[in-house]
Amino acid sequence: MKLLRFGVKGQEKPGILDQDGNIRDLSTVVSDINGPVLATELDKIRALDLSTLPKVDADVRIGACVNNIGKFICIGLNYSDHAAETGAEVPDEPVVFNKWTSAVVGPNDDIEIPRNSFKTDWEVELGIVIGKDGSYIDKEKAMDHVAGYCVINDVSERAFQLEGTGTWDKGKGCPTFGPTGPWLVTKDEIENPHNLKIWLEVDGHRYQDGNTNTMIFDVPTIVSYLSQFMCLQAGDVISTGTPPGVGLGQTPPVYLKPGQVMRLGIEGLGEQHQNVIAAQ
Secondary structure, three states, X not given: OEEEEEOOOOOOEEEEEOOOOOEEEOOOOOOOOOHHHHHHOHHHHHXXXXXXXXXXXXXOOEOOOOOOOOOEEEEEOOEHHHHHHHOOOOOXXXXXXXXXXXXXXXXXXXXXXXXXXXXXXXXXXXEEEEOOOEOOOOHHHHHHHEEEEEEEEOOEEHHHHHHOOOOHHHHOOXXXXXXXXXXXXXXXXXXXXXXXXXXEEEOOEEEEEEEHXXXXXXXXXXXXXXXXXXXXXXXXXXXXXXXXXXXXXXXOOXXXXXXXXXXXXXXXXXXXXXXXXXXX
16 A cells, blocks of 8 residues: 555645555545554555545645654664765664654655755655554564555755764754655565665756665664664654765765755655755
């Protein structure tokens, strides 16, 4: 299934794509696409005859595919070829940081360059959406806790992230820095999440053109590892790292400017399209 949320920001309704690519309104079936629904209602949605649901205007705004994300957890330096481009050593264990949930926006909403920013960068990433609570999860059982996958743009301000004191988090959670979606694709639709084409373009130039097969830590490893330090809960989102081609890795580095356009996507998970603007 491809689950989504559509409508005016803050008033989104739950939806689903039918086999012809039409958006169908799920609001009479479930309250939203969120943790409680992912934990208990997926089988009910799966059993529906989608042709009986109201069809939605194809031009409607698409919101983030998960509402009320509890934790937005990120994994850094998780592609061997990205670690190489940044000059970093391949980590022995996952590098963990957070994005603030106030950064979450729809997949095609504008990206704001923060005030005093000169180094705002892009990172296309595979997102894992948790569908079942758990702590101390065995790697062999980790996939039982995954509802599905989505596209994430881990927008990052490199000076905030790397040049001041403190943690990476300061450069990761600015407003609009977490485009999520367009769809939450349930795991049964993705045969192998570790062999998906993943790409990003700025103004038509393809900077990132990779494959999830160069991930250092795979999905079960990441889920199991994180669960040793926190309770993963339905509706949590994990962003799993980016392939090479970020602006920081260019020679010389290239960063986003107002007026530019980003397009990005992952095989089987859809595309995002964002206009870059100055913070209001």
